[in-house]
Amino acid sequence: MVESPSVVTPGNHDGVHLGHRALIDAARQTAEQHGWKTLGMFFDPHPTTVLAPERAPVLITSIERRVQIMKGAGCDEVVVLPFDNEFAQMSPDRFVQKVLLETCHAQGVVVGPDFHFGHKRSGNIETLRVWGEREGFTVELVQPVMFEEEAVSSTRIRRVLGEDGDVEAAAWMMARLHEVSGEVVRGDQRGREIGFPTANLDVEPLQLPKDGVYAVVARVLGEDGAPLLHGVANLGNRPTFEAGHSVEVHLFGFDADLYGKRMRIGFVARIRGEAKFESLEALRAQIDRDCEQAKNALQQTSPELARWI
Helix, strand or coil, X not given: CCCCCEEEEECCCCCCCHHHHHHXXXXXXXXXXXXXXXXXXXXXXXXXXXXXXXXXXXCCCCHHHHHHXXXXXXXXXXXXXXCCHHHHCCCHHHHHHHHHHXXXXXXXXXXXXXXXXXXXXXXXXXXXXXXXXXXXXXXEECCCCEECCEECCHHHHHHHHHHHCCHHHHHHXXXXXXXXXXXXXXXCCHXXXXXXXXXXXXXXXXXXXXXXXXXXXXXXCCCCCCXXXXXXXXXXXXXXXXXXXEEEEEECCCCCCCCCCEEEEEEXXXXXXXXXXXXXXXXXXXXXXXXXXXXXXXXXXXXXXXXXX
């Protein structure tokens, strides 16, 4: 339960994209006028995982990371509510009473036009406004943020990443680089044998870009002052070796022992799709070209996009 009066913005907030940031900004502006808290709220697991698991989306951000980014975007606190079948049966009126008023101590609620809540999504903005007039909290509607004549949404970001590998469009829509994290595990050492040692990541089960080669930035987690590293990543099944799917990162000018450490990588630009090569020499020559393209892309990257890594 939140102890202080708050302006809350409820939703899934997966990806914490520009639409979510607009909600947080609006909530913060109202909260600051009254000396209240800016409160983000989302559910774990994603409601679709419970209600229609066959349609459950692959998440863009983990729970822990989502909380971090939402706080960095302006939330004073973030409430993560467990979502189960019992919660799904909650009526809209009960949701307002139990969640918004009792748990969040809401003095204001900020939502987008597609916000629905309660059993079978039967509550909507008008339901909120009726309750707001009754209980004395404000309700603010924030319109979607547009990008290339289409609303920014988590579904759209998943699509551009998974279908197109368009990490630059995803970065624009999230105001930060799309990222994945994982533990560095031992691979087959082929990268080292051909002169390009790689860190093999056992990544979280989150949305990955389409298989291919990408310019990336990276940071070793859990180390104070760890520098931002540059490199190139390969996502895919490594068809030249038929070695199975992997996420491998070659870091420029860095060859320290990373086994067992966690690393976060941010995708800057797509270099090319996955390809099979007839020889190690042809593969080595292509990796040389990939590295040069990646370095050029990294030079043009806004530091603001990479600062979240």
